[in-house]
Amino acid sequence: MDDAIKILVVDDDDSGREALSRLLSLAGYDVTSAATGESALDLIDCQQYQVIVSDLFLPDKNGFDVLQSVRKVSPASEVIVVTGHASAQSAVRAMKEGAFDYITKPIDFDELKIVVLKALEKQKLMSENKYLRQQLQGRFEFDNIIGNSPAMSLVFERMSRIVKTDSAVLVSGESGTGKELVARALHYNGTRRERPFVAVNCSAIPEALLESELFGHVRGAFTGAVKDKPGKFEAANHGTIFLDEIGTLPLHLQSKLLRVLQEHEVERVGSNKTVKFHVRVISATNSDLESMVKRGAFREDLYYRLNVIPLHLPPLRERQQDIMHLTAFFLEKQCRLLGRAPCSISKQALEALERYSWPGNVRELENLIERMIVLTDAAIINLDDVPATIVGEKPAGDMCCVKMPSGGVDLVATISRIEHSLISEALESAGGVKAKAAALLGINRTTLVEKIKRLKI
Ligand SMILES: Nc1ncnc2c1ncn2[C@@H]1O[C@H](COP(=O)(O)OP(=O)(O)OP(=O)(O)O)[C@@H](O)[C@H]1O
Numbered sequence: 004m005d006d007a008i009k010i011l012v013v014d015d016d017d018s019g020r021e022a023l024s025r026l027l028s029l030a031g032y033d034v035t036s037a038a039t040g041e042s043a044l045d046l047i048d049c050q051q052y053q054v055i056v057s058d059l060f061l062p063d064k065n066g067f068d069v070l071q072s073v074r075k076v077s078p079a080s081e082v083i084v085v086t087g088h089a090s091a092q093s094a095v096r097a098m099k100e101g102a103f104d105y106i107t108k109p110i111d112f113d114e115l116k117i118v119v120l121k122a123l124e125k126q127k128l129m130s131e132n133k134y135l136r137q138q139l140q141g142r143f144e145f146d147n148i149i150g151n152s153p154a155m156s157l158v159f160e161r162m163s164r165i166v167k168t169d170s171a172v173l174v175s176g177e178s179g180t181g182k183e184l185v186a187r188a189l190h191y192n193g194t195r196r197e198r199p200f201v202a203v204n205c206s207a208i209p210e211a212l213l214e215s216e217l218f219g220h221v222r223g224a225f226t227g228a229v230k231d232k233p234g235k236f237e238a239a240n241h242g243t244i245f246l247d248e249i250g251t252l253p254l255h256l257q258s259k260l261l262r263v264l265q266e267h268e269v270e271r272v273g274s275n276k277t278v279k280f281h282v283r284v285i286s287a288t289n290s291d292l293e294s295m296v297k298r299g300a301f302r303e304d305l306y307y308r309l310n311v312i313p314l315h316l317p318p319l320r321e322r323q324q325d326i327m328h329l330t331a332f333f334l335e336k337q338c339r340l341l342g343r344a345p346c347s348i349s350k351q352a353l354e355a356l357e358r359y360s361w362p363g364n365v366r367e368l369e370n371l372i373e374r375m376i377v378l379t380d381a382a383i384i385n386l387d388d389v390p391a392t393i394v395g396e397k398p399a400g401d402m403c404c405v406k407m408p409s410g411g412v413d414l415v416a417t418i419s420r421i422e423h424s425l426i427s428e429a430l431e432s433a434g435g436v437k438a439k440a441a442a443l444l445g446i447n448r449t450t451l452v453e454k455i456k457r458l459k460i
């Protein structure tokens with residue numbers, strides 16, 4: 004029944020509601036019913052219904068309240084209103100307020116079935132449309148790169164300048180921050196978008212093969228070279244070459260790469276003929292190239308050549324406000340990929356994600372959302388669905404796990420003891436600076452001073 008289309012029937016009239024529910028169930032829908040507006044809203048809060056069939060006149064709330072709440076809480080649901088009085092006025096109002104359609108009592112079941120089918124069809128078209136639009140735009144806009152934080156706004160701003168130029172870009176950032184995603188977006192939004200985007204992961208190719216991968220080889224250049232093969236630079240001609248994990252490039256190839264970039268021509272391995280090319284170079288690294296240069300592990304001249312425009316992607320823990328948007332984006336994406344009805348996340352679960360430090364950055368978040376969706380059938384991801392390793396990272400640790408002793412407890416004294424210990428520790432790690440300790444404890448300085456006095460710390 005989990006994959007069945009979910010319909011909610013709201014009607015205070017018992018026999019009408021039961022008849023409607025039975026008929027829709029027989030038509031293959033997964034039907035839930037509610038006798039009041041309030042109970043309908045409770046149900047909508049914890050479950051996504053594709054269609055809601057609601058009477059306009061309910062004892063507690065009227066159908067318009069239900070309609071308005073649905074539009075807010077579950078905008079993807081379609082509402083069909085049922086009116087006992089064939090009042091054109093209320094029907095028009097319902098349509099204006101976002102109802103999909105209305106039907107009048109006594110209900111003609113065949114008519115209702117057709118209206119439900121039409122509502123479902125509209126929903127399907129809307130989601131396909133949205134998907135196609137995103138597919139189309141995804142290649143040419145930064146639409147598929149999510150981020151509202153000030154840090155990401157700066158990234159977008161810089162990207163929109165970069166797409167107008169042809170200069171070499173060095174994208175830096177921790178693993179999973181979106182370096183490859185950004186590199187592709189720069190290519191597909193730039194003037195070379197019709198030309199190839201060729202990615203080479205310098206760390207994934209064995210060192211012995213890397214040179215021929217990048218620059219190509221001629222037949223007989225080495226054992227196994229049975230025919231001439233162009234390298235990635237030639238393949239990317241007029242387009243973009245993306246040199247991923249550039250920090251892992253061995254020193255001897257760094258020299259060759261520098262020459263190739265300076266002269267805009269390559270020599271295939273085993274050949275002394277040169278081939279001209281014009282490519283834009285975007286490279287990426289998650290190591291600190293500057294310090295590698297200082298240590299002599301990366302050529303300084305090559306570093307400057309690649310790093311004409313630096314683009315740094317901040318780690319996810321430094322842009323906490325993006326977590327909400329990324330979560331919504333990945334939830335929508337995963338549900339669509341799995342052919343599931345859209346699902347959402349509870350406030351507490353989202354807060355847990357926001358508190359976590361995401362060492363694997365956006366990739367870790369994306370993988371987690373996928374895992375959570377696969378492991379639950381519910382329409383709303385709850386705190387229980389979030390793995391303990393992630394929830395456990397809340398600042399309070401598991402301090403709330405103090406067990407109630409069987410002989411009872413002196414609550415006030417126990418709380419004072421906990422306060423005493425936490426404040427002492429906070430003062431210690433803040434080096435005695437009260438303002439800093441107060442910040443660590445999430446209270447203001449005056450409150451801290453009062454507590455220090457009261458607890459005689
Ligand atoms: N801002 C973002 N919006 C949407 N998706 C994102 C964003 N940043 C990263 N992702 C997604 O996270 C995943 C990891 O991104 P990507 O492969 O570009 O990271 P990376 O920095 O190249 O990582 P690595 O250094 O490990 O190669 C991809 O699936 C990507 O689509």
Ligand SMILES: [Mg+2]
Pocket residue numbers: 182183247
């Ligand atoms: Mg990458």
